Amino acid sequence: MPRLYLTTISVFCLSLLSSLASADQVASHQDSQAPQAATKTPMKLEVIDPYVDMHTGPGRGYPVFHVIEQGETIEILTRRPDWYEIRSNNGKTGWTKASQISRTLQPTGVPVDLPTVGHGDYLRNGWRVGFTGGQIANGDIKGADTFSVNAGYRPLSWLGTELEGGKIYSTKVSGEYYGLNVLIEPFPLWNALLEPLARWDINAKALPNWKLTPYLLFGAGKMSLDAQPQHTELGFDRSSHYNYALGASYYLARNFVIRGEYRWYSVSATDDTVKLEEWKIGFSTFF
Amino acid sequence: MENRLQHVLLALGKSALLPLFLTLSAASVAEQQSNADEKGAGIDTEFFELGAFIGIINIEDFASEPVVGIRSSFHATEDIFLQFNFGSAEVSRSSYEKNAVDLVDSSDRDYRYVDLLLGYNLFPGEVFPSSARSALSAFHLVAGLGHTEFGGEENFTYIFGAGYRISVSDRLLWHVDLRDHLYKTNLIQKNETVHNIDLTTGLTYLF
Known part of the structure; x- marks a missing residue:
C-alpha cells in the first residue's frame, strides 16, 4: 500500500523534474556550463520603444533608477517571472518588465521573439503540475479530507492527460488512490475548430483567450480504504475505480491556474460497488 | 513504516540527483535544438x-x-x-x-x-x-x-x-x-x- 503512495510521489517528482528540464532546456544548458557562462556574450537588443524603465528589482514597486532611450542597445542577463534583468550601454544593471522590452530588435534588424509564458503558450506546451485539496461529499465517510498531487501533459490544446495520486483522511478511514485522468476542454476545442476558418476569413475577429475554461474529466485507477477497527464495514484494498468530473480552470496569472471540480467515483469493492463523491479545489502551474 | 520512510527518502534522493542528470541529458537535446529555435536562446x-x-x-x-x-x-x-x-x-x-x-x-x-x-x-x-x-x-x-x-x-x-x-x-x-x-x-x-x-x-x- 505505501508503495502506491510513494510511487505517486516519485511520479510527481519525476514529472516535475522532467517537465522542468524539457521546458527550460536552453536555460539548463547554460547552468550546466556555468564556468563558461561568464565568458559567453549575452543577447544584445536594440530598443525601439520610446523608452524602457530600469527598476532596482523585479517587482512593480521597485523604484525606477534609470531610463533607456530609443535606439540604445541593451544586454539581457536573466529572466524571472514577468521581468528581465538587463544591462545598459553604460554598464547599469537593473530590471525591466517583460512587456516593456517585447518590442526590441536583434542586431540583424529582425524583431526578437522573447519568451513569455502566455495563454497561447500554455495551450501549446503541455506540461503542468499541481496539487488539490478537497472533501468527500457523501456516504459513510462524508467530510473526509482529501489531498492529491497531479502531473499532466497536454498533447492538444483541448485535450489533456494527467497522473494523480492522493490520500483520504478521516477518523473512520485512511485511504489512498491513484489513477490516470483525461481532460477535455470545450472552449479551446471551439478555438481549434474555428482556427482553420479564421485563417481563410480576413475579416475574422481574433479568437478569444478564455480566462475561465470548463472541463470534463474521465479517469480510472485504484483506490484503497483502510478502516479503523470500530468501522469494519468500510474498507477495501486496491480496488479498481473509474470516475468522472465536471470542473473549471481559471487563469489567476498567465502560467498559474486555480481549478475546481466535483467528482463522482465508482469503486468496485469486494462485495459491492461503492459510490463516492468529492469536491476539490487546486492550483496548477505549467511550463 | 520503515519501508515507507526508505521510499520517501529514495524519492527525495532522486529529486536531488535527477536535476543533475536531466540537466546533462537536456543539454544535449538543447544543443540539437539551438539552431532550430531562436526564441529565448541564451537567456538564463x-x-x-x-x-x-x-x-x-x-x-x-x-x-x-x-x-x-x-x-x-x-x-x-x-x-x-x-x-x-x-x-x-x-x-x-x-x-x-x-x-x-x-x-x-x-x-x-x-x-x-x-x-x-x-x-x-x-x-x-x-x-x-x-x-x-x-x-x-x-x-x-x-x-x-x-x-x-x-x-x-x-x-x-x-x-x-x-x-x-x-x-x-x-x-x-x-x-x-x-x-x-x-x-x-x-x-x-x-x-x-x-x-x-x-x-x-x-x-x-x-x-
Missing part, C-alpha cells in the same frame, strides 16, 4: 529554487525537536509561488512519558511531513547591507495542505506561515520561516487539534 531563467532547511519544531504534547528538510519552490509570477517541503524530526520521550508509560512506540517516533504550499510575496523589498551593496528581499505568506506522519498516525494537515528571504548572492537565497502545522489527532487518547510550529532557516539556489 530564475524560476526554481531548491535547497535545505534546519530548525526547531515544537510537537504539541511532546517536545521541541531539531528538524531538517528539503525546500523547493517554483515562482509563477512576481507575486505568487508554489512550494514543496519535506521535513523530518526524531521525537524524544516527553516528560509525561519519562514518568509514566510511552505513548508512542520507538519505531513510530519519527515525525515527518510533506507540504504543498501556495505563497504570496506580501512585501517585496530591498536591503542595503553596505553602501556599495544592495540585496533583494521579500516578506512572504504561505498557506497550504500536507501530510504528517507521527506515532503511527497519518494526518491531513493545514499549514499557515510567514517568512522572510534575502538574496545572499545573485542565485543564493537565505530564508527564515515560521510555520504552523494543524491537524486532528487522538495520539494521547482524546481527539484534539494540535498546532505544531516550526521555526526554520535555510538556503536555496535559484535556477
Whole structure:
C-alpha cells in the first residue's frame, strides 16, 4: 500500500523534474556550463520603444533608477517571472518588465521573439503540475479530507492527460488512490475548430483567450480504504475505480491556474460497488 | 513504516540527483535544438529554487525537536509561488512519558511531513547591507495542505506561515520561516487539534 503512495510521489517528482528540464532546456544548458557562462556574450537588443524603465528589482514597486532611450542597445542577463534583468550601454544593471522590452530588435534588424509564458503558450506546451485539496461529499465517510498531487501533459490544446495520486483522511478511514485522468476542454476545442476558418476569413475577429475554461474529466485507477477497527464495514484494498468530473480552470496569472471540480467515483469493492463523491479545489502551474 | 520512510527518502534522493542528470541529458537535446529555435536562446531563467532547511519544531504534547528538510519552490509570477517541503524530526520521550508509560512506540517516533504550499510575496523589498551593496528581499505568506506522519498516525494537515528571504548572492537565497502545522489527532487518547510550529532557516539556489 505505501508503495502506491510513494510511487505517486516519485511520479510527481519525476514529472516535475522532467517537465522542468524539457521546458527550460536552453536555460539548463547554460547552468550546466556555468564556468563558461561568464565568458559567453549575452543577447544584445536594440530598443525601439520610446523608452524602457530600469527598476532596482523585479517587482512593480521597485523604484525606477534609470531610463533607456530609443535606439540604445541593451544586454539581457536573466529572466524571472514577468521581468528581465538587463544591462545598459553604460554598464547599469537593473530590471525591466517583460512587456516593456517585447518590442526590441536583434542586431540583424529582425524583431526578437522573447519568451513569455502566455495563454497561447500554455495551450501549446503541455506540461503542468499541481496539487488539490478537497472533501468527500457523501456516504459513510462524508467530510473526509482529501489531498492529491497531479502531473499532466497536454498533447492538444483541448485535450489533456494527467497522473494523480492522493490520500483520504478521516477518523473512520485512511485511504489512498491513484489513477490516470483525461481532460477535455470545450472552449479551446471551439478555438481549434474555428482556427482553420479564421485563417481563410480576413475579416475574422481574433479568437478569444478564455480566462475561465470548463472541463470534463474521465479517469480510472485504484483506490484503497483502510478502516479503523470500530468501522469494519468500510474498507477495501486496491480496488479498481473509474470516475468522472465536471470542473473549471481559471487563469489567476498567465502560467498559474486555480481549478475546481466535483467528482463522482465508482469503486468496485469486494462485495459491492461503492459510490463516492468529492469536491476539490487546486492550483496548477505549467511550463 | 520503515519501508515507507526508505521510499520517501529514495524519492527525495532522486529529486536531488535527477536535476543533475536531466540537466546533462537536456543539454544535449538543447544543443540539437539551438539552431532550430531562436526564441529565448541564451537567456538564463530564475524560476526554481531548491535547497535545505534546519530548525526547531515544537510537537504539541511532546517536545521541541531539531528538524531538517528539503525546500523547493517554483515562482509563477512576481507575486505568487508554489512550494514543496519535506521535513523530518526524531521525537524524544516527553516528560509525561519519562514518568509514566510511552505513548508512542520507538519505531513510530519519527515525525515527518510533506507540504504543498501556495505563497504570496506580501512585501517585496530591498536591503542595503553596505553602501556599495544592495540585496533583494521579500516578506512572504504561505498557506497550504500536507501530510504528517507521527506515532503511527497519518494526518491531513493545514499549514499557515510567514517568512522572510534575502538574496545572499545573485542565485543564493537565505530564508527564515515560521510555520504552523494543524491537524486532528487522538495520539494521547482524546481527539484534539494540535498546532505544531516550526521555526526554520535555510538556503536555496535559484535556477
